[in-house]
Amino acid sequence: MTEQKSLFSDEITRSGNGINLSVKLGKIKLDNPVIACSGTFGCGVEYNNFYNTAVLGAVTTKSYSLEPMEGNPPPRIYETAAGVLNSIGLQNDGIDAFIKKHLPGAEKLGIKIILSIFGQDLREFDKIAYRILKIEDIREKITAVELNLSCPNIKKGGMAFSAVPGEVREIVGSVVNILNIPVIAKLSPNQDNIIEAAAAAREGGAQAVSIINTVVGMAVDIKTFRPGLGNILGGLSGPAIKPIALAKVYSLAREKILPVIGMGGIFNWEDALEFLVAGAGAVGIGTVNFIQYDAGKRIIEGLRNYLESRKIYDINEVIGRIRT
Amino acid sequence: MTEQKSLFSDEITRSGNGINLSVKLGKIKLDNPVIACSGTFGCGVEYNNFYNTAVLGAVTTKSYSLEPMEGNPPPRIYETAAGVLNSIGLQNDGIDAFIKKHLPGAEKLGIKIILSIFGQDLREFDKIAYRILKIEDIREKITAVELNLSCPNIKKGGMAFSAVPGEVREIVGSVVNILNIPVIAKLSPNQDNIIEAAAAAREGGAQAVSIINTVVGMAVDIKTFRPGLGNILGGLSGPAIKPIALAKVYSLAREKILPVIGMGGIFNWEDALEFLVAGAGAVGIGTVNFIQYDAGKRIIEGLRNYLESRKIYDINEVIGRIRT
Amino acid sequence: MKLLSGEILSNERYGDNLYRIEVFSPYICNNAQAGQFVNVKCSYDGSLDPFLRRPFAIFDIEKKFNVFSILYLLRGRGTRFLSLLEQGDMLDFAGPLGKPVDLTGAGANVLLIGGGIGIAPLHLIARIAVRIKNNVFFAAGFKDNAFLRWEKDLIRLKINYAVMTEDGSWGEKGLVSDYIWENLKTFENYDIYCCGPCDMLKTLQNIYKNKKNKVTAFLEEKMACGVGVCGGCVVRIKKGGKGFSYQKVCEDGPAFNLGEVLFD
Amino acid sequence: MKLLSGEILSNERYGDNLYRIEVFSPYICNNAQAGQFVNVKCSYDGSLDPFLRRPFAIFDIEKKFNVFSILYLLRGRGTRFLSLLEQGDMLDFAGPLGKPVDLTGAGANVLLIGGGIGIAPLHLIARIAVRIKNNVFFAAGFKDNAFLRWEKDLIRLKINYAVMTEDGSWGEKGLVSDYIWENLKTFENYDIYCCGPCDMLKTLQNIYKNKKNKVTAFLEEKMACGVGVCGGCVVRIKKGGKGFSYQKVCEDGPAFNLGEVLFD
Numbered sequence A, B: 001m002t003e004q005k006s007l008f009s010d011e012i013t014r015s016g017n018g019i020n021l022s023v024k025l026g027k028i029k030l031d032n033p034v035i036a037c038s039g040t041f042g043c044g045v046e047y048n049n050f051y052n053t054a055v056l057g058a059v060t061t062k063s064y065s066l067e068p069m070e071g072n073p074p075p076r077i078y079e080t081a082a083g084v085l086n087s088i089g090l091q092n093d094g095i096d097a098f099i100k101k102h103l104p105g106a107e108k109l110g111i112k113i114i115l116s117i118f119g120q121d122l123r124e125f126d127k128i129a130y131r132i133l134k135i136e137d138i139r140e141k142i143t144a145v146e147l148n149l150s151c152p153n154i155k156k157g158g159m160a161f162s163a164v165p166g167e168v169r170e171i172v173g174s175v176v177n178i179l180n181i182p183v184i185a186k187l188s189p190n191q192d193n194i195i196e197a198a199a200a201a202r203e204g205g206a207q208a209v210s211i212i213n214t215v216v217g218m219a220v221d222i223k224t225f226r227p228g229l230g231n232i233l234g235g236l237s238g239p240a241i242k243p244i245a246l247a248k249v250y251s252l253a254r255e256k257i258l259p260v261i262g263m264g265g266i267f268n269w270e271d272a273l274e275f276l277v278a279g280a281g282a283v284g285i286g287t288v289n290f291i292q293y294d295a296g297k298r299i300i301e302g303l304r305n306y307l308e309s310r311k312i313y314d315i316n317e318v319i320g321r322i323r324t
Numbered sequence C, D: 001m002k003l004l005s006g007e008i009l010s011n012e013r014y015g016d017n018l019y020r021i022e023v024f025s026p027y028i029c030n031n032a033q034a035g036q037f038v039n040v041k042c043s044y045d046g047s048l049d050p051f052l053r054r055p056f057a058i059f060d061i062e063k064k065f066n067v068f069s070i071l072y073l074l075r076g077r078g079t080r081f082l083s084l085l086e087q088g089d090m091l092d093f094a095g096p097l098g099k100p101v102d103l104t105g106a107g108a109n110v111l112l113i114g115g116g117i118g119i120a121p122l123h124l125i126a127r128i129a130v131r132i133k134n135n136v137f138f139a140a141g142f143k144d145n146a147f148l149r150w151e152k153d154l155i156r157l158k159i160n161y162a163v164m165t166e167d168g169s170w171g172e173k174g175l176v177s178d179y180i181w182e183n184l185k186t187f188e189n190y191d192i193y194c195c196g197p198c199d200m201l202k203t204l205q206n207i208y209k210n211k212k213n214k215v216t217a218f219l220e221e222k223m224a225c226g227v228g229v230c231g232g233c234v235v236r237i238k239k240g241g242k243g244f245s246y247q248k249v250c251e252d253g254p255a256f257n258l259g260e261v262l263f264d
Ligand SMILES: Cc1cc2nc3c(=O)[nH]c(=O)nc-3n(C[C@H](O)[C@H](O)[C@H](O)COP(=O)(O)OP(=O)(O)OC[C@H]3O[C@@H](n4cnc5c(N)ncnc54)[C@H](O)[C@@H]3O)c2cc1C
Pocket: A079, C037, C042, C050, C052, C053, C054, C055, C056, C057, C058, C070, C071, C072, C073, C074, C075, C076, C077, C078, C079, C080, C117, C120, C121, C219, C220, C221, C222, C223, C224, C249, C254
């Protein structure tokens, strides 16, 4: 208890203006470090029914492809212990629908958008980037573009792009060249090369790395002897994977390659704080939105209250402050 | 419902002798497919207070090294959502203590032993194998030897042996050459090469593969800003990892490289059945023993009752019968 | 749609494995329309077990008392939790969710076909339809008489109905689809809303393949978000000629044109 | 040790955030010895939340009624669950666990030093010691008077005692270690058993560094199995000269020779 109070005694940031929650990840500036994860929050419009989603540091959109995509056969959802398997298969109505339909809606609500995109190959990433480039006043409308590199590289037998650092460098580099907005590389936890992939992303010019995407998982329905998911394999998310995500975030953040957006199983402000302390410059909240519709608001408030009660006036003081 | 009854109607194994639960994994024959996992059950003697542990298909001992090992600094245990992190660090009192002290105790109780061992390099594996070779009537006392290849290869910078298929082949081959009892290779889920590693184990002469060992994970104590574990990183086990384990078991089993002993988060007979249906030839139960002290007995009984109620008279009829 | 917390006014056994929970919620009572559902947190605050919310049809609304109710079958972990809640406890739910069924534009007669717990969303439709339609008829089929108590609630709606049970313990013996088959003529000019097990829906799809009735079916699929953002709850819906598109039960449904549903 | 299920005879608030639960268990009452504990499942059957069992000292045993009790502080998820159990519910626990403290061989006088909830294992020692020792003295220290009710239970044991509280709201104002320091002489020939926060144990270790008293301390560490198989609950215990070995709280302890404990 006494320890808690003295943790920051040597460097308390006193300020008349209350608590600073804003963070910077490379060129990306966020009002606070809480970001909604891709694929779990639409573009933030639906959740505006539950709270003002403009309070979030940013909303990462679902991942958009060049053309609309059907996705995988149902069932696509399977509940597991403290987690959920999904095999949505990246269903989306295409980048043009985002630009014409979804972006204006989000804009109107003042939602800060991180646009997530993916392609089947480098050319498709480029094509999407060129379409994004045509958005008027793009820098005001889009905080960053996130490249979902955990999706299958069709040309390379379906392995994730992020499995091959060379591909990461090439795709990131190409999109960075086309766009004049910051680029984030989202990596897969299913390969054991996150550090190499992050280094490649930096070489390509990315401003930050998002980890982790879902972990490959599966379930069997013992009533029917069928896989729980139509696609057999799916992605596991939720608190079950939090320890795995934290280990990856910590291991990558201490390499100081790029700022890390940490995600995987965050359910409350305490979880978010764990990621920040472990070295994440910002955090993503995904699955929690399905269960606690106002999680984003709660987590931001929880972090603010925590800092206030500890007399820490700047959230950057806790980032990476793990005592090992 | 109707579907459930008809699942096996074409090939029901009627038998006057009740339900057959025995399985064969290569040259390894077990009375039933339920095995206690290494490191979670001692040698089965303590748990004999809770039920007759001789009813288990086998008990895999904690992993023994050539010399006694201290293990990692505490805290070594951290509770997570539907799981637990551990950083025991392979503490054990050495292979000689097993032979002299623990084996006789287990023998007296009729426990079927799978002896788990690990070394810092090939030479140490060999040395341990030679000590095992000296056990009198070894084939009656030890059902199989399991090589814990998820442990760090000190000579190769601490990466797990199973990260490098060449090492797997060499170590398995060498131990198989020394010993005249079946060898199982236990692989790490933290590399994305389980199929290659299993193929290497087969080339080395292994009879089966055990997956999965714990998944690398971490926790942060936000009261102290310290890692939850003294060792910082640890291994995640329990229901949280079940979907991950099932995906690995299914993906490996369908390659038909070697029989698979499936483990990771099994808590009840339904979970065990999921693994069997997904292709595991036997299942390991680990963390559940900490919470449900009589889990082994319950799971065996649960499987038997299930088969009986479905009029399936041989457990081998469900193994690998997933309908994809 | 809103995230709500409503006081539980009662939570009673309604039949074998069957419960009805009544919840105080002016917001739901004023805003929910026919065909909508709520997504309920079925664990204590802060608990992760069971993990996901569970969707439940709005069974009934009593505007006068600002009370809506859910009829639920005790099946697994989520409904076990629900069944343990007591009067005075708070229910954490979001709603109203799903696309409302538009009763105003359609024909003058309504036939409701429910199988088992499938009567739940239809009951609210019946209550609303009875005020604006000429004829409302409820055909319901059950395994046994577990839902017997429902007859009283049904009678209060003042509509005509027929009950079929597989074991003959209540109403007539037989399947509800048999009843429909035998009374095709009677219901020729009815708009139909149906909800029940997959087999029942498939049979009805066959029966009405070449009929001109407007047949709307309520579908179920496992949900994660319940609000249309995750794409988890899709079903196959015919698109134009031979193709299909995946549509979301939570946002595009739960009611779909039965003729366009592709069962697998 | 056995896996047991015992009926809860009472589960009462004992003080601020403090509860005592009484469980019917002939097995524990006949087999448990001083210093042992039970490992309790703190969630409903089949639930995974919270995940691990929680160890609790056996606070008291009433052989006549086959009842043992646990004194517990409401701290987190596990103890919250415990506090919600009611008379008539069953408690799922295993025990007795841990190495018994051998009171028969030691000296004629026993001093118990407890800090906060640390009095729990010492209470049972007091009950047993009072029958076989000349003098038994209990020195207990608390923050405030949350444990006030315990004085009654203590008085029933018919031993001498002293209570210290940090806020002076009960007994004398001050720390129990101050009390020990001031009365070193009085307890010169006492065997000591202590349990409490780390700071208290460290202070006592200093006080008794060069004394000849046999000082036994109860330690806590997070446990997974509770029965000695996982190696999770180790503490550092001096070995010979300068080295140390990791010993298991659940199997080698929870009581250790205080002089040999290496705090970090
Ligand atoms: C739109 C809609 C309306 C529904 N209305 C009702 C109703 O009025 N009354 C009623 O009794 N039931 C209704 N259900 C079904 C109800 O949601 C499930 O019965 C409930 O989830 C059972 O959960 P459980 O936790 O008790 O059982 P579990 O054992 O956890 O699950 C039992 C079955 O419920 C299904 N299920 C589990 N989780 C979900 C989920 N997140 N979404 C959908 N299905 C799931 C699974 O297929 C499983 O086989 C409705 C479902 C949908 C999709």
